Amino acid sequence: MNLSIDMTRKPARTNDAAVAAFIAKKAEIDAMLARLQSFSDDHFGADSDRLNWGDLGSLEYQAHLLKQIIDFAFGEGEHAA
Numbered sequence: 001m002n003l004s005i006d007m008t009r010k011p012a013r014t015n016d017a018a019v020a021a022f023i024a025k026k027a028e029i030d031a032m033l034a035r036l037q038s039f040s041d042d043h044f045g046a047d048s049d050r051l052n053w054g055d056l057g058s059l060e061y062q063a064h065l066l067k068q069i070i071d072f073a074f075g076e077g078e079h080a081a
Contacts, residue, residue, distance in 0.1 A: 039045065044062070046055045071077030 044055075044059055046059075067077070071079045075081055
């Protein structure tokens with residue numbers, strides 16, 4: 001009978017705290033996406049009777065930031081391998 005203990009094996013660790021934090025952060029992102037979709041549905045708050053180049057500039061900036069997120073998430077653009 002071999003009763004030796006393998007000292008090279010690390011004890012199993014649980015990731016319960018990491019999983020809970022991940023789920024909480026995902027819920028936070030889902031809420032932000034829902035708000036952003038609602039804002040888009042409202043034409044990003046733009047008044048068509050008062051639309052100007054500044055409104056376009058703001059929308060372009062928001063699109064730029066979203067593209068950075070998309071590029072990161074999907075490994076595209078500057079994040080392409």
